[in-house]
Amino acid sequence: MPDLSRETLVNAVLLLLLPAAALTALALGETFYINLVSRIAIVALAGVGLNLALGAGGLVSFGHAAFFGVGGYAAGIAAHHAFDMSLFLGLLPGTVWMPVIWMTALLSAALLALGIGAISLRTRGVYFIMITLAFAQMTYYFAISLTPYGGEDGLPIYLRNQMPGMNTNDPIQFFALVFGVLLLTLWAMSRVTGSRFGAALDMARLNDVRLASSGISPFPVRLTAFVISAMVTALAGALFADLNGFVGPSMLSWHRSGEIMVIVILGGVGRLFGPVAGAILFILLEVLLGGWTDFWQFWLGLVLLGAVLFARGGLLGLLAGRARHD
Amino acid sequence: MTETRLAISGLMKAFGALTVTQDVSLTLETGEIHALIGPNGAGKSTLIGQIAGFITPDAGRIEIAGRDMTEARPAARARAGLGRTFQVSQLAEPLSARRNVMLALQGAQGRTYRFWGAVTQDSELRDAADAALARTGVADRAGVAVSDLSHGERRRVELACALALGPKLLLLDEPLAGLGPEGSAEMVALLDTLRTEVPLLLVEHDMDAVFRLADRISVLVSGAIIASGDADTVRADPRVRDAYLGDGDA
Numbered sequence A: 001m002p003d004l005s006r007e008t009l010v011n012a013v014l015l016l017l018l019p020a021a022a023l024t025a026l027a028l029g030e031t032f033y034i035n036l037v038s039r040i041a042i043v044a045l046a047g048v049g050l051n052l053a054l055g056a057g058g059l060v061s062f063g064h065a066a067f068f069g070v071g072g073y074a075a076g077i078a079a080h081h082a083f084d085m086s087l088f089l090g091l092l093p094g095t096v097w098m099p100v101i102w103m104t105a106l107l108s109a110a111l112l113a114l115g116i117g118a119i120s121l122r123t124r125g126v127y128f129i130m131i132t133l134a135f136a137q138m139t140y141y142f143a144i145s146l147t148p149y150g151g152e153d154g155l156p157i158y159l160r161n162q163m164p165g166m167n168t169n170d171p172i173q174f175f176a177l178v179f180g181v182l183l184l185t186l187w188a189m190s191r192v193t194g195s196r197f198g199a200a201l202d203m204a205r206l207n208d209v210r211l212a213s214s215g216i217s218p219f220p221v222r223l224t225a226f227v228i229s230a231m232v233t234a235l236a237g238a239l240f241a242d243l244n245g246f247v248g249p250s251m252l253s254w255h256r257s258g259e260i261m262v263i264v265i266l267g268g269v270g271r272l273f274g275p276v277a278g279a280i281l282f283i284l285l286e287v288l289l290g291g292w293t294d295f296w297q298f299w300l301g302l303v304l305l306g307a308v309l310f311a312r313g314g315l316l317g318l319l320a321g322r323a324r325h326d
Numbered sequence B: 001m002t003e004t005r006l007a008i009s010g011l012m013k014a015f016g017a018l019t020v021t022q023d024v025s026l027t028l029e030t031g032e033i034h035a036l037i038g039p040n041g042a043g044k045s046t047l048i049g050q051i052a053g054f055i056t057p058d059a060g061r062i063e064i065a066g067r068d069m070t071e072a073r074p075a076a077r078a079r080a081g082l083g084r085t086f087q088v089s090q091l092a093e094p095l096s097a098r099r100n101v102m103l104a105l106q107g108a109q110g111r112t113y114r115f116w117g118a119v120t121q122d123s124e125l126r127d128a129a130d131a132a133l134a135r136t137g138v139a140d141r142a143g144v145a146v147s148d149l150s151h152g153e154r155r156r157v158e159l160a161c162a163l164a165l166g167p168k169l170l171l172l173d174e175p176l177a178g179l180g181p182e183g184s185a186e187m188v189a190l191l192d193t194l195r196t197e198v199p200l201l202l203v204e205h206d207m208d209a210v211f212r213l214a215d216r217i218s219v220l221v222s223g224a225i226i227a228s229g230d231a232d233t234v235r236a237d238p239r240v241r242d243a244y245l246g247d248g249d250a
């Protein structure tokens, strides 16, 4: 199977690219670039989340910023209460420990996705796109109305949240943490998509009449995938807030949903490493084109158009050939 | 002792002004092949669709294996033992024949919410799928993507999917269409052997096959069953000859 090993090779190169870039930046003493690579890894993680819904499940969610934002606010709000030793809703103390924050982010996103998914997944196609967008806009305006947490201005995270045994304030250590989370998630995702559940989800996308005729209800399969997808994106959101030391409503804006979707499409929809390729390409374009012209999004649009028209499988499709099934 | 695996009563369905199912009642007993015949557009596929749960009837009742399933979703009916094939085959084209059958097995086992073990390495699932494909005569095509299969091969894969469910009844919508004379004869022989294992409700235009296979024949015209009985009764019925078999020359 020559194509398979080629894809494995491409995946390995993509993965090694990130630590190689981070270590090079470290050697050159360029903190900015270490953080840039961390950002790539985090945005890729958000894409890995969306890719389960979009790629495996065929669910074109234009609302994943909501989950990204929920993760971000989990980190921000926890840090805020820990900083001034106040209580969340007068009940819960804050925390600076990332494992607790991540759990909170995962759980909150799961609940939100359960609600949004239960309603949105009753629709198809363009309606699904619009309704997920509408829900994300609702959470966006909700975030703006959160005056105790900065409202429109958002919430600073004065000290990056902590991980036991690490110094997360050290850029290279923070990168190692983010990269480790990305690796683990990619591995878990490859297991999930290759499992019985993954087979059912594949069929929900390919032919839901076949799925139902096999005795498997499509709706709960899709809902489960939507929830898992949201949880992964929320985890990325929590890391993103910690990277920037800030969380605000902009994390939930529809631009952000579009950006996550663009990353998945650029990289290759439904390919395990598609979001990694997409995130590298996207952030590089943003930095390169952004430094060259203020209209970089226009040029990005052209690249995206090219990807949709001429490279259906995205960057991974170009590098590693068509996706294979057995 | 036979057992009733399917009992429909008073089923009604209209698409706007067009009545496609008009007070239809029928049963399917263990050990029998019950053929449903009728001209194009008579409402046969729509009836199958209602029994399988993909189309909601306006009125009437559907019992599957002794349970009222009038309101049940298609997946619940499949789990209750209803297997079916489609007039236009419904398979996942990019996937191999085997993977399509493996999913049916997985559904029948009711073990879908397993997120970890690799499904491709599940040799039990794989062997069972290959056995089902061997029964329908496409064992050698197990690893081929459905998109590369011929029309006839797809029908056999679909039947393998239905058999993999370990069904209590099968609804087959024109299983012989597009098979060619040789394939047709093979399929007829296979259906003949299935009869003792699982009762069949068989929609088919090939009259030779119907008269060879069917224990009972029901004739559907404009959504209503106008005659029902064994082959001789149906053949002799003047209304059937008028409406369906041609102007008295059958």
Ligand SMILES: Nc1ncnc2c1ncn2[C@@H]1O[C@H](COP(=O)(O)OP(=O)(O)OP(=O)(O)O)[C@@H](O)[C@H]1O
Residues within 6 Å of the ligand: B015, B018, B020, B038, B039, B040, B041, B042, B043, B044, B045, B046, B047, B087
């Ligand atoms: N969803 C629908 N909306 C409106 N009309 C429909 C719909 N589905 C089927 N029909 C009409 O209902 C009638 C019965 O269709 P059906 O497919 O059940 O016929 P059939 O007996 O299976 O015919 P054939 O032998 O050609 O397969 C046809 O006139 C068809 O055009």
Ligand SMILES: [Mg+2]
Residues within 6 Å of the ligand: B044, B045, B046, B087, B173
């Ligand atoms: Mg039909």
